[in-house]
Amino acid sequence: MNKKTKALLALLDGQPVIPVLKISDVAHAVPLARALARGGLPAIEITLRTGHALEAIRRAAAEVPEAIVGAGTILNPKQFEEAEKAGAKFIVSPGITPALLAESAGSEVPLLPGAITPGEIMAARDAGLDFLKFFPAEQAGGASFLKALASPIADVIFCPTGGVSAKNAMDYLRLPNVACVGGSWVAPDNMVNEGRWGEIEALAREASTLGKPA
Template identity: 75%
Template sequence: MSSKTDTLLSLLDGQPVIPVLKIDNVADAVPLARALAKGGLRAIEITLRTADALEAIRRVIGEVEDAIVGAGTILDPRHFEQAAKAGSKFIVSPGVTRELLVAASDSPVPLLPGAITPGEIMTARDAGLDFLKFFPAEQAGGAAFLKALASPFAGIRFCPTGGVSAGNAASYLALPNVICVGGSWVAPDDMVKAGDWAGIEALAREATGLRKA
């Protein structure tokens, strides 16, 4: 594996589920990250889908010592630079482009790019990346599709995201080419809006129990 893959895997530290978070209210970021960390999910992905996402990243990094914060929905080099400057420990993209690969190659921050098709996987592999996001997982064929990729792409590992839930996460984690899964079910919108941090901590503990077979 590449050194950046090693860095990323050390940050995730065997965590089976990576919470994928869309922060609508920046005031929720810190208590949400604290609840997830208490439940065992220290590594989180805050997506750049809202205006306050970068501020949320900065706040969590500054106030939640246990949290390991990554930035998601990175679409171009400008996003990559903004997320890295905000202090993100890892960067997640829904796809892979040449421009994004160049930006990542010039940065110490590891990139987890999305790849679904064999061509996209080969492009990432040629760039030295062997740990990839598989998105949108369920819509692209789910666990059966990922299982079919294991033989032709030996050595490539995935983090399926998109449609992954408490009900199907175990089927992904049972695959030899899956390291972890990403999902938002551990931080439901209604519980975040209600400030039910204890409930979210409980969901995080359940997700932590979904260990690799």
């Protein structure tokens, strides 16, 4: 296990679910991060899918010290650099490119890149990456596909994201090569837009116990 994988796993600290967030109103960033952290999910991924994403990362990182704010949907070195400057503690990408690998190599911020095929996973492994995002998880074969990879590529672990929900999260978390899952169900759009932070906290608290002894 490489140094950056160890650093990222230490940040996640056994958290079974990483909330994957698309923030349309930057005013939601701080109360949302607080609600999720109170519920036991301090590590969050704010995706760069809206024009407010970088400011949302900046505010959550600065104003919610108990949160561990990551940036998702990073597609190129410029976005990596911008997210790092905004305060992101980890970077998530849907795939791997030579340019992203080069940017990551020059940064202390760990990269969690996506890979779905055996070839992509092996290429990532050759590049020294042994903790990968499996995305889009359900569409790429789901838990049964990842289970099949556990023996031939036993030294790579995954965070499946994409189609993961409260109903199927444990299918992934039971696997020996899965460290956590990413999902948006803990912060539904309607609850976020209506400021229902108590309900989101409750969903986070429930998710934070997945895979852990009762």
